[in-house]
Amino acid sequence: MNSEKFKIGWIGLGKMGNPMSKQILKAGFPLRVYNRSHDKIKALETEGATSATSVKELVEKTDIIFIMVANDDAVKDVFYQENGIFSAQVADKIFINTSTISPELSISLSKELKKKNSHYLDAPVSGSVKQAEDTTLVSIVGGEQVIFEKVKPVLEAYSKKSILVGKNGVGNSAKLAVNTYLGILAQGLAEIIQFSKTKNVDTQDLMEIINNSALGSTFGKIKGEAAINKNYNAAFTLEHLTKDLRLAQNSGFNHPVGNAAYNSFSNAEAELGQEDVIAIIKKLS
Ligand code: NAP
Numbered sequence: 001m002n003s004e005k006f007k008i009g010w011i012g013l014g015k016m017g018n019p020m021s022k023q024i025l026k027a028g029f030p031l032r033v034y035n036r037s038h039d040k041i042k043a044l045e046t047e048g049a050t051s052a053t054s055v056k057e058l059v060e061k062t063d064i065i066f067i068m069v070a071n072d073d074a075v076k077d078v079f080y081q082e083n084g085i086f087s088a089q090v091a092d093k094i095f096i097n098t099s100t101i102s103p104e105l106s107i108s109l110s111k112e113l114k115k116k117n118s119h120y121l122d123a124p125v126s127g128s129v130k131q132a133e134d135t136t137l138v139s140i141v142g143g144e145q146v147i148f149e150k151v152k153p154v155l156e157a158y159s160k161k162s163i164l165v166g167k168n169g170v171g172n173s174a175k176l177a178v179n180t181y182l183g184i185l186a187q188g189l190a191e192i193i194q195f196s197k198t199k200n201v202d203t204q205d206l207m208e209i210i211n212n213s214a215l216g217s218t219f220g221k222i223k224g225e226a227a228i229n230k231n232y233n234a235a236f237t238l239e240h241l242t243k244d245l246r247l248a249q250n251s252g253f254n255h256p257v258g259n260a261a262y263n264s265f266s267n268a269e270a271e272l273g274q275e276d277v278i279a280i281i282k283k284l285s
Contacts, residue, residue: 006154007032009062011055011078012099013040015235016125017068019132020098020158022047024066027157034058055081059088064151067097071243072105079109090118094151098139100124100179100240102247103169106142110168119147122168123155124175128235130222136160140178142171176251179244182277183261185219186241190281193227203228223278232272232279239273242266 006029010021013035021044025031031049034057035041041051052058055078059065065085067078075097079085085095095113097106097120110120121143131137139155139162141148148164155162165174196206207224210216226232245262253259265280272279 006064006151007062008154009052009058009065010034010044010049010068011058011065012068012070012074013044014068014070015129016098016132017066018043019129020068020125020137021049021066023132023135023158024154025049027154029154029157032058032062054083055085056083056088059085059090059093062093064094064096064154067095067099069099070240071099072101075099075101075105075109086112090116092118094119094121094147096121096123096151096155098123098125100175100244100247101172103142103172103176103251106172107169110143119144120168121147121151122171123162124171125159126175126178128222130235132158138163140165140171140174142166142168142174172247173251176244176248176253179241180248180253180258180261182219183241183245183265184257185217186223186277186280187261187264189220189223190227190278190284193224194281194284223276226276226278227281232275232282234274234276236277237273238265238275238277238279239269241277242269242273 008024008029008031010031010033013033021033025047032052033041033044033049034052034055045051069075069078106122113120121141123139123141125137125139127137135158137159139159141162141164145164152162165171193203210220242265245265249262268280268283
């Protein structure tokens with residue numbers, strides 16, 4: 001099948017699913033969308049997408065189906081619920097799961113789909129809402145090379161780079177490594193901002209030093225600015241980061257700094273879960 005002819009389905013129009021699916025439309029692919037809460041569908045219809053009233057309908061009317069939902073439980077619902085993916089005819093379809101979930105779930109879904117003559121890629125993304133809007137996400141893919149090559153032009157609608165890292169599940173493991181690093185960075189940035197304040201170092205000055213040094217990064221720029229402005233509106237919720245650190249722990253991550261970051265974020269989750277990751281600074285004094 002020529003990638004130009006693919007009909008694309010998209011399940012999950014949250015903070016990431018909305019801008020990522022818009023990029024698919026902008027790249028010229030016909031797009032059909034579904035979201036559990038139907039109110040989020042309208043924004044995509046306005047941009048030119050069609051919609052489906054159930055996951056089953058969406059799957060049966062498209063060739064490549066993207067899934068971008070919250071976590072393992074949400075992915076299981078999408079596959080196993082009444083009128084979910086497994087209630088549809090799935091032969092020859094390609095499922096691309098961009099949600100950050102456990103490697104184990106990806107492996108089991110890929111096996112189940114293979115038995116039904118369909119294909120699965122785990123393809124979580126590195127980057128956040130801004131990178132989705134700028135088409136600069138990095139897609140981290142696990143699965144078969146031949147399927148990866150087939151869908152690469154579609155992944156590149158929202159990614160500046162897509163990398164096949166191994167078999168099914170390996171994409172998820174790589175993503176958990178990346179987000180453990182993100183957790184360590186967010187905790188570290190919050191701690192040095194808080195420490196500097198106690199020493200009368202203005203946060204603006206501190207960030208100017210960091211951003212002009214070898215330590216400068218897009219992450220530091222965005223989160224430093226958020227900390228200066230006390231803007232904790234979530235681009236990436238603290239709840240989702242904690243979920244990822246927990247998934248890494250469940251996958252056997254056991255090193256001092258990452259473990260400490262996990263403890264810090266999980267202690268803050270009940271209070272600050274819906275705020276941005278950098279809200280962790282509120283827990284420091
Ligand atoms: P979000 O804004 O909270 O959106 C979550 C989406 O999942 C919504 O569409 C929600 O539907 C759907 N969902 C939740 N539970 C469901 C269920 N049981 N059945 C069906 N749909 C369900 O989250 P997000 O920030 O877009 O993140 C989505 C995924 O991407 C997560 O795995 C996250 O870790 C990962 N990620 C996020 C970022 C980021 O910066 N935000 C970056 C990279 C990766 P409703 O609208 O009905 O609630």
